[in-house]
Amino acid sequence: MAARRIELMLCTGTGCVAGGSFRIKKALEEEIARHGLPDEISLVPTGCNGFCGQGPLLVVIPEQIFYGWLKTEDIPFLVQEHFLKGRPVKKLMFTPPEKKEPIPLLGDIPFFKKQMLLVLRNKGLIDPEKIADYLARDGYTALEKVLTSMSPEEVIEEIIKSGLRGRGGAGFPTGAKWKICRNEPRTPKYVICNCDEGDPGAYMDRSVFESDPHSVIEGQAIAAYAIGASHGYIYVRSEYPLAIKRMQIALDQAQEYGLLGENILGTSFSFDLEIREGSGAFVCGEETSLIHSIEGKSPEPRQRPPFPA
Amino acid sequence: MAKLTLDDLRRKRAEAQKGIYLREGEFRGKIIVHMGTCGIAAGARAIVAAFLEELEKSGINDIMVTTSGCAGLCSKEPMATVEMLNSPPVKYGELTPEKAENIFKEHIVGGTAVVEYALGMGSERGA
Numbered sequence: 001m002a003a004r005r006i007e008l009m010l011c012t013g014t015g016c017v018a019g020g021s022f023r024i025k026k027a028l029e030e031e032i033a034r035h036g037l038p039d040e041i042s043l044v045p046t047g048c049n050g051f052c053g054q055g056p057l058l059v060v061i062p063e064q065i066f067y068g069w070l071k072t073e074d075i076p077f078l079v080q081e082h083f084l085k086g087r088p089v090k091k092l093m094f095t096p097p098e099k100k101e102p103i104p105l106l107g108d109i110p111f112f113k114k115q116m117l118l119v120l121r122n123k124g125l126i127d128p129e130k131i132a133d134y135l136a137r138d139g140y141t142a143l144e145k146v147l148t149s150m151s152p153e154e155v156i157e158e159i160i161k162s163g164l165r166g167r168g169g170a171g172f173p174t175g176a177k178w179k180i181c182r183n184e185p186r187t188p189k190y191v192i193c194n195c196d197e198g199d200p201g202a203y204m205d206r207s208v209f210e211s212d213p214h215s216v217i218e219g220q221a222i223a224a225y226a227i228g229a230s231h232g233y234i235y236v237r238s239e240y241p242l243a244i245k246r247m248q249i250a251l252d253q254a255q256e257y258g259l260l261g262e263n264i265l266g267t268s269f270s271f272d273l274e275i276r277e278g279s280g281a282f283v284c285g286e287e288t289s290l291i292h293s294i295e296g297k298s299p300e301p302r303q304r305p306p307f308p309a
Numbered sequence: 310m311a312k313l314t315l316d317d318l319r320r321k322r323a324e325a326q327k328g329i330y331l332r333e334g335e336f337r338g339k340i341i342v343h344m345g346t347c348g349i350a351a352g353a354r355a356i357v358a359a360f361l362e363e364l365e366k367s368g369i370n371d372i373m374v375t376t377s378g379c380a381g382l383c384s385k386e387p388m389a390t391v392e393m394l395n396s397p398p399v400k401y402g403e404l405t406p407e408k409a410e411n412i413f414k415e416h417i418v419g420g421t422a423v424v425e426y427a428l429g430m431g432s433e434r435g436a
Contacts, residue, residue, distance in 0.1 A: 003365040005357065005374040007331050040357060062331045062373045085344045086376030125332050136325035140318065148315065257321075258312025266314050 006041040006083055007061040009124055013048025013210050014203075014242050016055035020072070021045075024056050027072045031079035041083055044133075047211020047246075048203075049124045051111050054094060059106055059124060066106040067092040119167075119204075123211040128246045131253040134214040140259060143218050146225055147267045155226040156182060167204070168194065180309040181227035191224045191232035192294065195243070196278050196285040209236065209243035213250035217260065217273060224271045231272050233294050235284070238277040247275060330370035337371040338393035338417065343386065345379025351386035352405075359406035360389075363413035372417055385428060391416050397431040 008028065012021050025045060032041055049057055054068030065088050067078070074092055081087045093102035094109055103109050117123065126133035134140070146155055160175030181189060193216060197205040208216060220232050234251075236244055251273060254260045262270045276294050278284045287308050289299040313321070342348070342357045353376075360374045380388055385402030391412065392398040399422045401412060408426050415423050422430070 003361045003374070004331060005361060005376070007329075009332075036354075040361060062334060062336065063375070064334070084376070085346075085349075085378055086341070087378045126329075132321070132325035133329060135318075135322040136329045139322075141322075144315065144318065257318070259318075261312070263312075265318060266312075 004040060004042050008041065008043045008083075009046050009049075009059040009061055010043060011047075011049040011055060011057050011059075011124065012045040013052070013055075014206065014240075015048065015052035016057060017242065019055040021056035021070075023072050024058070024070050024075065027075035028079065031076050032083070035079060035084050037079075037083060044127050045129075046124045046126065047128045048207045050115075050120070050207075051109075060088075063088075063104075064106045065104050066094055066109060068094050119208060119215075120211065122215065123207065126212065128211055128213055129249050131214060131250070131257065134212070139214055140218055143221050143259070144265065146222050147265055147269055152182060152226045152228060155222065159226070177309050178223060178226045181229075184309070187228075188231065189227055189229040191220050191227065191229045192290065193220055193232070193234045194285065194287070194290060195234060195236040195240070196290060197237060197240075198282040198285040205236075206240050206243050209240065209247050213243075213247045214254065216247070217250055217254050220273060221260065221264070221271050225269055230270050232274075234273060234275045235278055235290055235294060236275060237284075238279055244275060244277065251275065327368075327370065331373065335371055336373050336394075338391065339373045339375055340413075340417070341375050341377050341390040341392065343378065343380045343388045343390070344376040345383070345386075347379055347383035348386045348388065353387040355406050356387045356389060356404050356409050359409035360413060363410055363417075367413070367418060369417070382428070388428070391422070393417075393420075399430050400428045401426045402428040 010021060010025055010028065025043065028043055032038055032043065049059065051057060056070045057066065057068040058070060059066055060082070070092065078089050078092060081089050088104060090102050093104050095102040106112055122134070122137050126137055156175055156178045159178060164174040165171040166174060195205040195209060224230065224232055234247060236247065251260065258264060260271055260273055264271060278293055281299050283289045283301060284293050284299045286301050288304065289301045291308060293299040340360050342353050342360065344353050357374065357376065364372060364374060382388065382402065387404045388400060388402045389404060390398050390400050399416070404426065412423050412426065415421055
């Protein structure tokens, strides 16, 4: 790609999309073309930025200038003033309710100031529909390392040492879970990603899917290698159409690159992954119901034990 | 497409990294092209294009090319300011794409300001 002087990271998470960010995208594209700027400026649709209350929003790279509450009628002025003439537009920046002066830079806004991003480290920095963007942020280096230099047992040891836990609320130690699975003699084994997220108002799974879907695929592939599975499912609720769309695109790209499928990266490890859409039953977030639902049965929980790991 | 080998994957990653360097936010310096109406009328757009082309050719990834408004010396447009880390900014005037190319090679790559085209050094606001 040719050198650019500006990248416009336009939030296209579900919140901003509902606020009209695809209309903003079209308006930006038109104005950028009208001023003859496509060679100098690239427009990058990203996943959820996090500051949904300011949506539709835009972060201007490299300066990291934050614009919120954008309307399509603001765009001609914004493109001409800032992106052509280099004069950032104060009235579109974030101004805290109790203040008069806007805060131009994302990093200076109190909402972002103390954030330390781990799971969402790529949010707002990559186009979730481009595998190249994920690769550029060191994507698939962990899978590469695991497949070429570690045994499944070593992977599990490392996960135990890391202290990684489940994020569903119970905080079950991930390493212990993987070890139980590894030690189970019966096959076949499956890795299931639970993105049912039935609890009202919780959007953390959706945010990951919409902003960084390849990180989910990479994590699942590593889990599969560790426990000895060759097939996996991503269970996601059908109320998340954008998340499903982006995950499907990511799966197709990973398959095309051979990061899923037979003999990944020339090793003996093979792993297939597919999406199963839940049709909106709250109980499907519970693991035994979820498994029944994947199997095409009525999603009724069953008595445990035996526990799925 | 054929499946990737490990080397293919690494090559693709390195290639992709070139595409997103602006987002990583580590810069050693910046080239500011003044794009007031006066600057644009005098040909500032071609200066931006010339700097971007040089940047692309050089493969350097810690310099940003950016724009700002009129610097106030309209008769000397097109103008650009080069700000390198830990050295005073240098303002250049009456630029042409050829001069921009020279500035890129000598000042950005070579580290020495091109005195011949320079209007002044340091910030006009005072230290």
